[in-house]
Amino acid sequence: MVEAAASVIAVEAYRDGRNLISYVTKKFDYADDLDMNYKRLKEESDRLFARREDIEAQVQRDKTKKMSKECEAWFYRVKVIEQEVMKLENEFNKGKKRTWRKRYILSRSNLSRRMVKMCEELHSLWVDARVETEVAVEKPPEPVRLINGPKIENKSSLHLAIAEVRGHLRDRDVKRVGVWGMYGIGKTTILQNLNDDEEIGKMFDIVIYVCASKDNCIETLQCAISRRLKLHVEGNDDAARSCWPVDMEVDEFINVKRLSEDDAWKMFREKVGRNINLPGVEPIARLVVNECAGLPLLIDRVARNFRKKDNIYLWRDGLRSLRRWPNVKIHGMDEVLEFLRFFYDDLDDGTKNCFLYxxxxxxxxxxxVDYLLECWKARGFMGDVIDFIEARERGHSILRDLIDVSLLERSERMKYVRMNKVIRNMALKISSESKFSTFLVQAQSGEGLHKPPKEDEWKGVTEISLIDNKLHSLPEKVECEGLRTLLLQKNHDLTLIPESFFRSMQKLQVLDLYGSGIKSLPSSISSLTNLTALYLNSCSDLMELPADMRSLINLEILDIRGTGLSYLPVQIGHLLHLRCLRISLSKSCMGSLLEQSKLAQISQNVISGLSLLEELVIDVDPHNLWWDGVVKAVTEQVATLTKLTSLSFCFPSIDCLKIFVTSSSLWKDFSFTFRFSVGYHESTAYKILEHFEYEIFRCLRYVNGEGVNHVISEVLAEAEVFELIHHKGISSITEFGMDSINKMRGCLIEGCTDIVSIINGAHTVEASLGCLEKMVIKNAPRLLSIFSGPLHSGSLARLTTLSIYNCPKLLKIFSSGVVQQLSELQQLRVEECQEIREIIVGVENIGLETGCLPKLKMLILENLPKLRSIWVDDSLEWPSLEGVTVYMCHSLIRLPFGKSNAINLKYIKGQIAWWRKLEWAEDGTRERLQKIFFIFNQ
Structure with a gap:
């Protein structure tokens, strides 16, 4: 056993000895190879670092790309290993300074071994770089590419447009916003400033600004957008079109307004420079600015032209030339005319005529608008259109085309358009070059003409406009056989038209005498056998029509509202081609009762012969006695008209209304428009319509009625707006029946003494007034609440405007459950309601969501002496609120605003004494709101 054990020990000792010898030998080998391994280390590291530099250069060459994530990780590994290599090199260099004696062999060997291992790692990294498949990738597009567009500090209209765009972009429901306006109005400037806007930059991951090409090529826009997004779209144009659908429909339109007079002056003065300060120049300069029509581009061009004018003579001459432009050339302004002419040339012939008109x-x-379309039809610009309803539809299409290219623009008044100075000058220049249509236009020139144009100026002219002058007379006779249009409206001093004046105007198609002072029409009116449209409205001194009127056999439009006529003239019955008749009957009725009775017998059959009549308006003064005697017969005749599409009529009683609705088969047709007034009212205007931004076609007014009548309910079911005035015998409009009122878009309730609540939920089993947009309540002495009883989901879902005036017993506006329904409410006005204490009742709305009333923009509170609270605290967000007006509300000492809600609030108007008494829950709130407080001026 001892020998075996000794043998084993000997074997192990032999192995250990050999291992030790091998270990020591390797140490000496590593130590001997140190210089060689160092050289290899340098070669491998230099090669790796050279590869790194090549990759960096490759990435830098293409500014649109950046390193891939994989490449970034490789660079990090190289950076780490570079530090290790530097350590090895430092250690090697330190060793060279001392003699490598035997005692340093171990450290020398370890250093050499680590170099060998490092060389392997360096080589591995170099190999990884050589097989790298994606050194660089596309950089993500920059969030914003700044354009540094023109400054707009002095252009409030552009500021307003930008603010409006911002507001729409905050609305998650708005996906597309259209900014439009005529050439040179500042649209490009607006978009460039929007591109650079910091607030908009924070709203989106990326802001893209691309320019549309003149040929409006969709593919060009698509390519520009894809380049900005760094997307690669392959395929032909058709494929691109199918992959990139472009929908030009927008959710919101922003019409860029022209510069105000002050802004235009500031811009012009800045552009002109020091010459604006020359003695006597400023009055002339202001006239120059007026000629630019508030268009920034035109102001810029004109200012450049006037910048070099260094004396008053040059300024006067420049103004004179500018007023003749575009008939005379002015340096730098031709491009404006050429651009506008481009839009005109692109129109068809009929639309060109409509524009020039x-x-x-x-x-x-x-x-x-309606008047303009009628003139277009009368002049034949709409081709073979016969029916008025079709003519209006086609006319609106033409109008839209002209507005879209900014050759016409919408007025601030609904249903009106206008043509600015620059466009009008271009149109007059074009008409002056025409062989087929020649204009004589002296409309509102300077202070107004006192004398008519000379007789030779009338010759060869097709259209004459002498609107809004101070003419006292007209020529006895003029030669103008080709005249088609004669506009003489608003010549208040024109009281007499010579007897022979119209004799040579057989081709006349449009004659407008609106608002003139004439007392009669001359006998030569019978010469106008081709006359299609005759406007005598607001000729208050005109008491009768001449017998010769029956000669106007082609007359289609006759407007005699606002005249002194108190009965239906029998001459109208002979105008068999009449398609549109508008008449008002004044209170004055000459003659004895017997004469009136005979007149009634003669003229009550006037309507029956007008079989082509499509549009009929009969307004009646409540004091007109003649109408009471004939209204039943006239109503029966109106009910028989088979082509009628529009009727505005005064029914003195429900019985007359019943005659019409039971006899007529047309009035319920979807294309039929009506304005029915039942009972007499001092005004023919529907006040509720003032609150609408679009046209309403079916209106019902019920005055001095009592209780509920099934005929009223039947018409109400077809009406879009309802005015209930001085009514008795009902406590709520729901008594008319929910089926009758649920289509209403607008409702005015005025002077109804028995109304207690507007909607009584006890009478309903489903949503109430789901279509109602505008509600106005006035002088309701017993009104206790707007809504009583349960209010079902969907009720008042579209209500945008609620106005309440003089309801002395009304205690609260929004009781339990009402506020949550009013997601569309934009304007709330409450005035002269002495008992109101709270707008939103706190105890009935516990737990109210902070985002309620999300679209409320305007809050107006006046003469509410007991009002204590709008809402109990500042917990509501009021995200869309822009303006608050508080007047004579002395008990209101807290506003529902803090430091962070109502972020879009632009102003608070009120009395200074009230403002000073306000209490604030947070210290910073007053400082924040003080900046937007303005003293109320009633």
Whole structure:
């Protein structure tokens, strides 16, 4: 056993000895190879670092790309190993300074071994770089590419447009916003400033600004957008079109307004520079600015032209030339004319005529749309259209085309358009070059003409406009056989038209004498056998129509509202081609009762012969006695008209209304429009319509009625707006029946003494007034609440405006459950309600969601002496609220605003004494709101 054990020990000792010898030998080998391994280390590291530099250069060459994530990781590994290599080199260099004696062999060997291992790692990294498949990738597009567009500090209209865009972009429901306006108005400037806007940059991951090409090529836009997004779209144009659908429909339109007079002056003065301060120049300069029509581009071009004028003579001459432009050339402005002419040339012939016709009216003159379309039809610009309803539809299409290219623009008044000075000048220049249509336009020129144009100026002219002058007379006789249009409206001093004046105007188609002072029409009116449209409205001194009127055999439009007529003239019955008749009957009725009775017998059959009549308006003064005697017969005749599409009529009683609705087969047709007034009212205007931004076609007014009548309910079911005035015998409008009121878009309730609540939930089993948008309540002495009883989901879902005036017993506006329904409410006005204490009742709305009333923009509170609270605290967000007006609400000492809600609030108007008494829950709230407080001026 001892020998075996000794043998084993000997074997192990032999192995250990050999291992030790091998270990020591390797140490000496590593130590001997140190210089060689160092050289190899340098070679491998130099090669790796050279590869790194090549990759960096490759990435830098293409600014649109950046390193891939994989490449970034490789660079990090190289950076780490570079530090290790530097350590090895430092250690090697330190060793060279001392003699490598035997005692240093171990450290020398370890250093050499680590170099060998490092060389392997360096080589591995170099190999990884050589097989790297994606050194660089596309950089993500920059969030914003700044354009540094023109400054707009002095252009409030552009500021407003930008603010409006911001507001729409905050609305998650708005996906597309359209900014439009005429050439040179500042659209490009707005978009460039929007691109650079910091607030908008924070709203989106990326802001893209691309320019549309002149040929409006969709593919060009698509390519520009894809380049900005760094997307690669392969395929032909058709494929691109199918992959990139472009929908030009927008959710919100923003119409860029022209610069105000002050802004235009500031811009012009800045552009002109020091010459604006020359003695006597400023008055002339302001006239120059006026010629630019508030268009920034034109102001810029004109200012450049006037910048070099260094004396008053040059300024006067420049103004004189500018007023003759575009008939004379002015340096730098031709491009404006050429661009506008481009839009005109792209129109078809009929639309061109319609556009040029707009130049007959004074610059920036509000033109009533329906009237303009009638003139277009009368002049034959719509081709072979016969029916009025079709003519209006086609006319609106033409109007839209002209507005879309900014050759016409919408007025601030609904249903009106206008043509600005620059466009009008271009239109007049084009008409002056035409061989087929020649204009004589002296409309509102300077202070107004006192004398008519000379007789030779009338010759060869097709359209004459002398609107809004101070004419006292007209020529006895003029030679104008080709005249088609004669516009003489608003010549208040024109009281007499010579007897022979119309004799040579056989081709006349449109004659407008609106608002003139004439007392009669001359006998030569019978010469106008081709007359299609005759406007005598607001000729208040005109008491009768001449017998010769029956000669107007082609007359289609006759407007005699606002005259002194108090009965239906029998001459109208002979105008068999009449398609549109508008008449109002004044209170004055000459003659004895016997004469009136005979007149009634003669003229009550006037309507029956007008079989082509499509549109009929009969307004009646409540004091007109003649109407009471004939209204039943006239109503029966109106009910028999088979082509009628529009009727505005005064029914003195429900019985007359019943005659019409039971006899007529047309009035319920979807295309039939009506304005029915039952009972007499001092005003023919529907006040509720003032609150709408679009046209309403079916209106019902019920005055001095009592209780509920099934005929009213039947008509109400077809009506879009309802005015209930001085009514008795009902406590709520729900008594008319939910089926009758649920289509209403607008409702006015005024002077109804028995109304207690507007909607009584006890009478309903489903949503109430789901279509209602506008509600106005006035002078309701017993009204206790707007809504009583349960209010079902979906009720008032579209209500945008609620106005309440003089309801002395009304205690609260929004009781339990009401606020949650009003997601569309934009304006709330409450005035002269002495008992109101709370707008939103706190105890009835516990746990109210902070986002309620999300679209409320305007809050107006006036003469509410007991009002204590709008809402109990500042917990509501008020995200859309822009303006608050508080007047004579002395008990209201807290506002529902803090430091962080109502972020879009632009102003608070009120009395200074009230403002000083307000209490604030947070210290910073007053400082924040003080900046937007303005003293209320009633």
């Amino acid at each position: 707009g130049a007959l009216y004074p610059e920036d003159y509000d033109i009533f």
